[in-house]
Amino acid sequence: MCDTCGCGLTSQKREVVSLNESLLRENDRVAKKNLEHFNNLGAFTLNLISSPGAGKTTLLEKTFEYMPKDLKFAVIEGDIETERDAERIRQKGVHAIQITTGGACHLDANLIHGAIHSLSHKFKEDGLDMVFIENVGNLVCPATFYLGEHKRVVMLSVPEGSDKPAKYPKAFLTSDVFIITKVDLLPYFDFSIDEARKLALSINPKLKIFELSAVSGKGMEEWIDFLLGFLEKKKD
Amino acid sequence: MHEFSLVQGLLKRAEEIASKKDARRVLKITMEIGPFSGVVIDSFVFAFDVLKKDLEVFCDCELEIRQPRPSFYCPQCKKEVELFGTNEKERNFLNNLSSFIARTCPLCKEAILSPRGSDEILILQMEME
Ligand SMILES: Nc1nc2c(ncn2[C@@H]2O[C@H](COP(=O)(O)OP(=O)(O)OP(=O)(O)O)[C@@H](O)[C@H]2O)c(=O)[nH]1
Ligand SMILES: [Mg+2]
Ligand SMILES: [Zn+2]
Ligand SMILES: [Zn+2]
Numbered sequence: 001m002c003d004t005c006g007c008g009l010t011s012q013k014r015e016v017v018s019l020n021e022s023l024l025r026e027n028d029r030v031a032k033k034n035l036e037h038f039n040n041l042g043a044f045t046l047n048l049i050s051s052p053g054a055g056k057t058t059l060l061e062k063t064f065e066y067m068p069k070d071l072k073f074a075v076i077e078g079d080i081e082t083e084r085d086a087e088r089i090r091q092k093g094v095h096a097i098q099i100t101t102g103g104a105c106h107l108d109a110n111l112i113h114g115a116i117h118s119l120s121h122k123f124k125e126d127g128l129d130m131v132f133i134e135n136v137g138n139l140v141c142p143a144t145f146y147l148g149e150h151k152r153v154v155m156l157s158v159p160e161g162s163d164k165p166a167k168y169p170k171a172f173l174t175s176d177v178f179i180i181t182k183v184d185l186l187p188y189f190d191f192s193i194d195e196a197r198k199l200a201l202s203i204n205p206k207l208k209i210f211e212l213s214a215v216s217g218k219g220m221e222e223w224i225d226f227l228l229g230f231l232e233k234k235k236d
Numbered sequence: 237m238h239e240f241s242l243v244q245g246l247l248k249r250a251e252e253i254a255s256k257k258d259a260r261r262v263l264k265i266t267m268e269i270g271p272f273s274g275v276v277i278d279s280f281v282f283a284f285d286v287l288k289k290d291l292e293v294f295c296d297c298e299l300e301i302r303q304p305r306p307s308f309y310c311p312q313c314k315k316e317v318e319l320f321g322t323n324e325k326e327r328n329f330l331n332n333l334s335s336f337i338a339r340t341c342p343l344c345k346e347a348i349l350s351p352r353g354s355d356e357i358l359i360l361q362m363e364m365e
Contacts, residue, residue: 014365015257015259015364017257017364018360019361020358020359020360020361021358022357023242023246023249023267023359024357104238141237144238144357165337166334166337167334169274169334170273170274170355171274173351174355198338202338202339203337203350203351
């Protein structure tokens, strides 16, 4: 339409529109909705990010063994294809929802939104204490997408090498917690805890760091206490 | 490879804006992608060239990507520190991000520098007709 008189003739005018908006605006809008849903359920929510096989599912299995039995948990599992990780969580008696991304290498806020509706329905009477989101195994892509979590956890396992924080800075930049996993394997790999800590803290000085092994149980109590600390804060 | 999903989001948003403005064609999109954004620029450009072909409004659309220089903060000097000056070194930086992590501050020669911001992915402007 011609702008001046509305005569119906098309004008070939070139128009420049300044936007200055984040490409993640829509994702972040949905993520904030998700956060509201988590808060309504009373669920403190963590988003776990790591490379494939760093030990996310194993840490969750172990975490549920250590946790007081009166607390209510749920897990949202993100995987490219299978239900395997959700099945492992259900074996521990914890409710798990599997999201299969069908090829996508990360979860986004919309995918989580679908899962929350099913959680809200199932737990609307009793509420939930804590929700864990296990992201798709990938240290790059998931870091870009805020899901509405309260805390983000990045995990790095000893066999992967202590230089990884420098190679994948965004995951460390956007996380609140850094867990070095599989420390029972330290004698067999030239992984330097000092290097991993130094690199991670230089990228993000606010990171809270844990060193643990889900196999030997080393460091598990500190991790459990840290999680329970959030539930106490919630009750105040 | 989340660059494909990012570009899908970009085209969806750009189409929305174009239709609001009654534009027939989007001629150019200008983005700012920070060095710590986790986006691989080549993959982003590739995804853009592939996906824009599916939509008529974008058939001739050009993509410009600005990459801001990251800044570094020294917790001891309590200020931002420039790590490099010339253009050549700047290009070097973008290809070699990891070597700029955990660098010692050139001023106090003691503290370890932290990157500041530089992880944003912004649509700066669109040109259409
Ligand atoms: N030695 C040792 N092995 C571990 C530890 N934690 C996990 N593993 C092993 O590492 C492998 C991968 O563990 P998972 O928990 O499936 O890893 P994940 O991060 O969930 O993997 P994806 O979901 O595929 O990304 C399994 O064989 C685990 O038994 C640990 O603390 N020590
Ligand atoms: Mg798993
Ligand atoms: Zn990806
Ligand atoms: Zn300094």
